[in-house]
Amino acid sequence: MGFFIDVAYNTLIKHGEELPGDMVNVIRLEDCTIIVMADGLGSGVKANILATLTSKIAGTMLKEGADIYETVDTIVNTLPVCKVRNIAYSTFTLIKIYENGEMYIAEYDNPRTFMVRNGQAIDIPMKEININGRRVKESNLTLQDGDVLAVVSDGVIHAGLGDLLNLGWQWEDVQSYLRKRASEAYSAQGLENDLLEACSDLYFGKPGDDTTVVTIKIRRPSYVNLFTGPPREKENDKMVINEFVSSKGKKVICGGTAANIAERELNRKLSVNLDFLSKDVPPIATMKGIDLITEGVLTLSKALEKIKKLQEPFSHNCNNVDFGGKDGASKLVKILIEDCTHLNIWVGKAVNAAHQNPDLPVDLSIKLKIVEELGVVMERLGKKVKIKYV
Template identity: 55%
Template sequence: MRYFIDVSSNSLNKYEEELCGDKVEIIRNEDSVIIVVADGLGSGVKANILATLTSKIAATMLNEGISIEETVDTIINTLPECKVRKLAYATFTMIKIKDDGSVYIAEYDNPPFILVSGNKHLEVVKRKKQLQGKIIKESDFTLSPGDTLTVVSDGVIHAGVGAYLNLGWQWDNVRDYLVNINLKEKSADSIGKNLIDVCENLYGGKPGDDTTVVSVKVREPEIINMLIGPPQDKMKDKEVVYDWIRGNGKKIVCGGTAANVVARELNRKMKVSMDIIDHEVPPIGYIDGVDLTTEGVLTLNNALKRIEYYREKGELAFKKSFYNKKDGASILAKTIIEDCTHLNVWIGSAVNPAHQKSDFPINYSNKLKIINDMIKVIREMGKVVTKKSI
């Protein structure tokens, strides 16, 4: 069984630092994901450079199939110890996860990873290996759908020191928090943003250390097929609609003309709902067999704003502002954020005459920019996106 490896990375810079001293490198291959989390010594520019070098070297070498021994040897010889503090210039956690759920992890001086299954924390047996005088902890195990693997930097377990907690948020507290939210949060990004939001609050908005959360959740693939606008050639209407409707997963159609084409070709009625009135977002519609029917460009633009808000402000802010709203843009944004691992987009090339009017806020070229911007953001969230112009 091939699973989707949902990966999310979220960081806070140390207060008044422009660069983060933690660095995460993620490489997706056809059947696996490689993740390296590096924490540079100190903070600021120097820490950022050291962490970047460490993560880049490790991810590249592991991706090329080079052994952990050679990888660690290269890192240690490239980044020697700090002569003053006798500490490594960067600590790291290296992860390789295959799409069957099998995992290999090598850890060096980062906080131990946290593995949660259901509502329980799972202990993992680790092997100690001495390489170049450094103790590396290795582990192999298998993840199942719904399991969450979380790696945090020191900033997470120090959150609150000098502000709300005397000793900071200890590793055990972080573990218990992750156990509590695992069944409540569906995506890796939701888990990571939830945890990073808590850290920022504990620091009182002024992080005392670079703070990074990398969340990995194994999920069954969740596919969304989204049709945006009708094809340029009307003779292809039936072909496009049946190509779109036959695909596995949820069906979403955006655009009044596209919705009418779908209803006509499937010989089904379309009804427009006036139950939810929003001054920014046009009403949604209903077609049997279609999971969501919305207006086109205005709804897409507002959905993009909501997704960007989620990315910038975090999980808690999004839930407070948009999570329970029933307008088309909020439903579309929530569906993409939570219920999507793979997004297939059919982009219609037909030009809507209404978009050419001088008083219409968004024209066709802007529509394509909105779609491409949305695709870019969704890919940055770690989801797989394919697009087809029709």
Template identity: 45%
Template sequence: MKMSLDIAWKSLNKAKEELCGDTVEIIKTEDSDILVLSDGMGSGVKANILSTLTTKIMGTMLKNGATIEECVTTVARTLPVCQKRQVAYSTFSILQIYKNGEACLLEYDNPGGILIRDGHQKNVPFAVKEIEGKIIREYHFNVCYGDYYIMMSDGVVHAGVGTRSGFGWPRSEVARYIEEMCASDISSSRLMSMISSRCYELYDGKPGDDTTVITIKVTEPKTVNIFTGPPVDKKDDRRAAEEFMSESGTKIVCGGTSSNIIANYLHKPIRASLMYYDPDIPPTAEIEGMDLVTEGVLTLNRTVQMLAAYNLGKVDEAFFKQLYGMDGAARLCKILIEECTHLNLFVGRAINETYQAAALPFDLSIRQRLVEQLVNECRKMGKTVSIKYY
């Protein structure tokens, strides 16, 4: 058994604040994934500093094998003290899920996480321990394929306080709402968006507190392979195609020349489409054995833009309407967000002659720049990314 996690998260800033007082850190090790959520005291700049320090310190120490006692002690001794309240205060939740399904969760003053299995909430027992005067809840449990786990800051359970709902959104009601959403096989990103949107509605569009939700779906590893760009040396075309085809998982080709390389290797024709679902994105094509065949630069550029918007938390109904579109960029972006845990990129470094003829002022090809941005955005989402250049 080898678990992979589909992780999505979003923060809503407290109304009129430019910075969020909640911070999320995702750390990947060889045998586990670690998620740290911290909520700094107050809001704005000071809260952001407190929560950022907490997540960075704990994430770095845990990645290097430190115990939770060492992490909490270090944080307690490191955080700057608020001159007004004379305390250094930052709540936190730390969830570590190992590849074999074992999980450990530690919470300090954050709302309890919610585990959904087979569409129903599953209560997880916990032990209480005191470290440096802080009361910590410690959970140990196992996860299964299809499980959802939701972590949150107290902005979620406070959603609506002082507005039309008056008394906030109790954790029990949050759990019931999530159960309803998980009745179907919903993606982690879609679930995150729906919970966050519900909080925003309860706050009447003016969050009274920093509000963060992290959704985690336990899945089998889902590998996506993307081939784009011809190799510098044409003699490497066959080697690149062989290595691309040897990988298991979803197969995607981006670019006309790249499509010809794969089609020639497979001895299969390219069946082009003339259907424009978006006037700015060229039509897709088909090659037997490929899951998606798209144009290159324009499609990659739109994909990167959508991934960047997703990572910035600009996730609403309009975003998902675009994501579930039929054009090549939407289809590629949806696969990367909802159907990918591991991404393998096979990238040719040859510079397109069209760009050279136009004397564009780039020291690298446009495609290569886009690939680097794609890698960066996918790693922000917690995807495991590898890349081979030719």
């Protein structure tokens, strides 16, 4: 199996505006991932429309097999031209990465793409081509395990301009920051969140421009297996547990009944850990061979709530998700975000009287709804999710 292309992105919206003038479009295909970051002219509604059209046109054409010449030509001839500045559409960066690490990148008037390999900043060699009078820079490169890329709009390299920094953050400053942080952030999500928080600080929480960060990390597939039960038929307990523990990757159990099944069927001692107590999240437990054991519905709900924050427009209040917390929900979030590219979930469909109105069908149970929503949210973050009902 090839690499997993870990992608995360978010935007600081210009202060006083409701819509971002930057737009990101990520398309995952069977053998490659396409990333388009477009920066619309100006800000607000007009810029949002231009950036949206650019990112959608480019993403759709690349998905259907068009080359960069066809794509740029279509964008140039489709989007309107600003009558004042005589500038068309928006700037953009297009990236196509295959599972074997081969990458194609094209940039049009966006800040240069950053790259870090083994803790060192790498200058991506680019050549310039002319497409209908538009100068586009492109490159072909083979990526390696652990390589980190970052695509930013000019709001990043202008952060602090005129306030904290006379000339803004500057491209070289951002490169130095990324080089230091890339080795510390295990996932693209952590690095993206970190870089946007730095930008927000430089703007004193009031961005002077739309500020978008797209981070990409080349990773080997990392599997997480989550079991929350119990199975509908008790005689299936042993089969489900054996399948669960024999799967490659990290093992997580959510639910007291599921943990008791594992203790019985595996003949391993289950111990409750009371070293860290939280008023909001029940304590965790430990068992040999299992990476994390938590309570079920409450912990899953708290974890889902934290993960959903990562999809909201960036702000210090919304996106400050603690990956280092000691409670069960924080530990679960860290595993699902930092350690997971592929998530396999075993969901027991036995009715739990504590979570289920007996007058309602089982598919309306709280547990199943939470698990299904978790699967949807994780897929939106780019993870590959499989849910098996038992």
